[in-house]
Amino acid sequence: MIKPEAVGLSLSIRPPYRPSTIAINRKSALAIGVGLLAALGVVMYVVKLFSWGDRAEWAYPAAITLFVLSAVSAAPLVAFASRMARGYWALPTRRVVELFALPSMVLFVLLIPILGSLPPFEQDGVTRANLWFGWGGGAPFLTDQLAVSVMLLAGGALMWFAAVPDLAGPPSRVRAMPAWKRLLFLNWTGTKRQWIVLRTSMRWISAFYLMMYVFVTMILTTDLGQSLLPGWRSGIFPAYHVITSFQGAVALIVITLYLLRRYAPSVGQFIGDEQAASFGKLLLALTLFWFYFFWSDFLLVWYARLPSEVAAVQTNVAVTYIVPFLIAMSGQFLIPFVTLIFNPIRRKLARLTAVSVIVLIGLLFDRIRLFVASMSSENPFSHGLAELPEPYYPNAIDILFMIGVVGIVAAIYLWVLTRIPTPGGWEMREGAMYRREQKYMHAEVLLLGKPD
């Protein structure tokens, strides 16, 4: 039987278990290394801004931006899913994943020049494919950024509200706060009404976050993808993108949990095989979904044989970007599928982490093959590619930019870990009230209470 970590079952209610923030020494190799990478990201962003250039210059930044949308911004949804499904196994991980809402904010900044580089919908009387029917009210720049802002607002609110009971401290502290701060801390005293409002609001806001995430994915993948590569027409592609994003998010969470278990014992003591087994199952299911969605998309084009659609598939799958595609397919499907079907790999966090690293590499190359191909496409106003384009290779600035963005995301995440207590104290205490190991004949079983 896969057991939960014993320490999680025996948490004290009185005096209450209170999580702490994770202390990271600013002079440690980790802090310096991540800080330098983040600084590199900022410098490369400024360098790109000053050199501006045409749309193709922003091809690799677009790929890494969509990678961040996929793996980082989708992560908080795992907390929502586990709350909806009453998945107590995920209790120690909920705060860990909600904190990814903060690094997601870089999306807004990254998208400014990328969306700004897009061509107009109409040029010389010819209209390019788009979702906005040529609407001139600021699409796609304003509309996409507005949608991203609503999503980020929901993510930020979810992260903050979930953390308020742990951050607020005793009522006397809240009462002593200035009015604006008291407002931020929801005037927290822990009344029954406040608990109910908190839970209800988290459910609502999480649902809004999911709705906006799917919508943002649809419009960004269309505006930065399908609308730029002539002949690329797919109704299933946004769904493919969402599913692979969930896969990437689960992989990122597994890696984060592994690192926390290894280097942050205050969180790591609660993380073990119970979480690995559940995330392993999710990752395997999402891996199988990859094949389903990719194949559903591919089969239609292959069977219909419309020249413009075949050329688009040859561009981002079969010919021009075949190397990134093969890496993506191996990382997102072949290797995880072959490894995760075995229990000893799926149920052990360290082994699952190794597979997750491969999944994330696959996801990055998937976004490269999809969005570099479209962002570097020469003529988005034609109805099909006259001839297959040459691959658009990254230069040194592109590579440093992508590394730097990963650094910025990691730096923001580490910073927020030092500011918000992890894991979520009130949910952990609540979980300890409802879970108990008990002898049943010769076996030990887990008794689980699900009050609502």
Add this chain to the structure above:
Amino acid sequence: MSARNSDRKRELLGLYNEPDDAADAVSRLRGAGFGGNDIEIISATPYPEGAFGEQHAKHRLFAFPFAGAACGLAVAIAWHIGAQIALPIVTGGKPIVAVPAIIQVLYEGTMLGAVLFTVLGVLFESRLPDGIGVYDDRIADGLIGVSVIARERRIPDAQIALEEAGAVDVLSKDGSLMRPAAASP
């Protein structure tokens, strides 16, 4: 005591070590004739709804997202129809105001309104700027608080009910009402 003074309401807070004692306090208070709206449970950990026999806490948070979504949708519709009527250009033979062409932005407006109003609703429903009147930091250390609002003349009844349930301490706005020897830290 004048009739006016005896009608004034005051709040008492009983502190309990054990959830069972807090539940006992709630039933004693109700037995003494205090209404469900006058009793509030305060805890550092969320207990299941109804665990203490308390009345279901009513809130109107669900109304905020709907109101926000309606406002957001209305603004988005006004923006679009206004823009399209102000600059009427027939595109591809479609109507000037074509729903499929604007539905994404209507969705964005609706969601923006819903999210913003939900956040405002949380602030409102958390009873800003004033929450519970009497409080004690020992609740943050794991004690469970049972708060009751009573008319001045019924304060002794409330105090007796809270104490008989095994309160660690009973507080009013002016401090502890229990004798020093009786009130454990």
